[in-house]
């Protein structure tokens with residue numbers, strides 16, 4: 001059949017931990033000479049500001065994006081809720097939940113939700129001030145909006161900085177710690193300034209590949225759509241490696257001198273309950289209707 | 300469309316519009332509209348471009364730009380900056396080219412307080428130039444040194460441009476700020492030596508004056524009174540960083556508050572002066588940030604068009620050694636710097652340069668310092684040298700732009716020498732770095 | 736009319752300066768309060784970011800009016816009389832054209848943002864139009880200024 005070229009933009013820099021799976025996805029399609037689809041990788045944040053990526057995919061300025069929900073909350077306030085999923089992408093698909101989500105994303109974002117990457121890469125609290133219970137009072141933490149409500153509810157004093165300044169802020173003691181995914185601490189050298197990682201992890205990195213709806217239904221043939229869906233399933237199967245990758249990351253962090261602080265029993269339960277309750281409450285405040293629909297599917 | 304057609308199309312339109320005298324920011328906007336229509340795709344591409352523009356400067360790492368400008372304007376309009384100069388002036392007497400030396404020392408001192416080379420040049424020019432002209436100084440000795448040290452403000456922290464460069468290029472902000480200190484001082488020193496040697500060889504360049512004979516006692520009192528407290532402002536900024544009170548971005552706010560407090564303690568502030576300082580800050584900061592709005596969007600469109608990756612691949616295929624690559628990049632900057640302002644310079648080139656620097660393993664901080672020096676030089680290169688235009692603005696009415704060009708020329712030569720020295724001895728940038 | 740126009744622009748530039756002063760004081764106080772362990776406001780960063788956009792667009796028309804936007808006027812500098820006047824008006828006309836297109840685009844975005852009740856959701860949640868209104872107002876006055884320069888009595 002014919003080969004069609006579609007453009008793709010990522011909200012993450014190529015080569016970072018979050019972007020790895022998608023990089024492989026693009027490479028494996030473009031290396032396949034008989035593939036019915038070619039992907040023209042336009043670039044990362046240097047080509048499109050991450051907070052504008054939602055508008056770009058909605059209006060078809062680009063055919064495909066890789067992004068997390070927090071970046072396009074200006075278009076779809078409830079999107080960030082995917083981080084709270086209790087099911088893996090495979091479980092979502094098997095139970096028919098994925099197509100329900102696809103329907104919501106189609107209505108809200110004008111996109112076809114193609115693949116869910118990075119599942120299994122959980123967020124953790126990293127800090128230089130030890131803690132023994134689910135209590136963050138006295139902790140000064142660098143946050144992003146993804147887990148601000150959670151850390152604040154546990155009594156932390158929070159501040160925002162650009163990622164480029166986190167290293168200096170930790171070094172000088174401007175902040176005691178930060179929240180980040182299990183994979184990716186090494187991307188910006190933060191391991192040098194980190195003493196402890198708090199277990200358990202919370203939330204999932206919710207990074208999805210989306211295709212503009214018009215591109216999906218009009219520009220692509222059924223054969224091309226099926227091909228991309230097969231590739232999407234392969235991309236999601238890479239998530240299975242995340243357990244092993246995270247285990248390896250754990251080892252690397254330990255070698256870099258990051259000790260593990262584990263919350264157990266009641267403290268662990270309270271920690272996780274506050275994490276999820278705070279996030280749901282915030283999302284319901286921003287868009288009650290859609291958040292409720294999503295909560296019924298994934299919680 | 301092939302990348303070289305895209306790049307040729309975008310750049311030639313941009314240069315024609317710029318040279319026609321349309322304000323740079325609107326030249327960029329023009330190209331952005333054309334580029335968005337062609338590369339982002341019609342109507343929705345245009346709308347996306349506008350959205351990206353509204354978002355372009357929404358970044359905390361740019362907050363020091365207006366803050367440092369406000370600090371400088373407060374020092375200038377409350378007269379605190381001028382008091383520093385006259386205090387330094389009293390320390391030096393009966394030396395060839397006394398006022399030229401004062402402008403080098405004063406300009407370097409102000410550079411440690413100000414992040415803005417424009418503010419620095421405007422301040423030194425308007426406070427010293429009238430007196431030098433009156434005493435019959437040659438334009439080269441009157442305007443030259445002021446122009447030469449004006450740019451040091453971007454090398455010695457605080458420096459809004461260094462912060463911008465570091466955040467755009469993913470360079471450690473604190474490391475780049477510290478790395479700029481030694482080259483900054485080097486430029487100050489060679490400028491000073493040049494002035495002394497030239498004036499000693501040819502006294503008519505700077506006619507000697509004897510109207511300042513102070514008894515020894517009164518020399519140091521104004522120095523202590525007027526210079527030392529200003530250095531406390533410097534320490535407010537640097538100290539808040541070093542002692543972990545504030546992030547690098549936040550430390551700029553300490554400078555503003557310290558300047559306000561100092562002006563208050565020296566009883567040299569009133570509501571009128573604050574009003575003027577605020578208006579001037581708004582003007583200067585908007586003229587810089589508005590260009591950033593347009594040029595950030597331009598560089599996104601450039602990436603989107605495929606020109607960035609195309610050029611990168613082409614240059615990587617040249618298989619240059621890293622030193623040749625650095626020289627090629629610096630030459631590009633210096634040529635570009637003849638035509639565009641500092642921020643546009645880095646906005647246009649960083650999308651190409653930073654990936655190249657990464658792939659060839661060139662030290663980012665060293666590269667950042669070289670870029671800063673190249674930016675400093677281009678402040679002085681005709682036809683478009685920002686400081687040359689500022690100088691013509693503050694100089695006596697009859698001064699022609701060509702006279703300003705001529706005055707700056709020897710100092711451009713000196714700074715290129717410093718650039719070559721830093722290029723040859725990369726260790727210069729790591730002298731003050733704290734080892735990991 | 737002319738006086739009203741100038742006063743409006745001056746008010747905008749003063750508001751821009753005050754925004755920058757406010758940002759400084761806000762960031763400073765936040766650092767002090769955080770270090771005294773009294774309070775820490777995570778929205779300070781976001782407000783300062785918005786402050787950059789707001790102050791820049793507020794001051795831009797006045798900067799144009801004062802002729803302080805950076806430009807390469809080497810060619811124009813050597814021209815005299817009629818030639819210079821004609822080129823000046825021609826350039827202003829190009830400026831007017833481009834600003835008018837941008838004004839149209841931003842108005843379209845603003846209209847849709849109000850219509851769709853778009854929100855900017857970070858630590859603080861604000862309606863998007865609160866920010867988008869500034870480029871629209873700014874470009875409106877920039878258009879006015881370019882019109883005066885293109886068609887006004889004196890060049």
Ligand code: NA
Pocket residue numbers: 409410411412413414415451452453454455456457458
């Ligand atoms: Na400086």
Ligand code: NA
Pocket residue numbers: 636637638639676677678679680681682683684685
């Ligand atoms: Na220049």
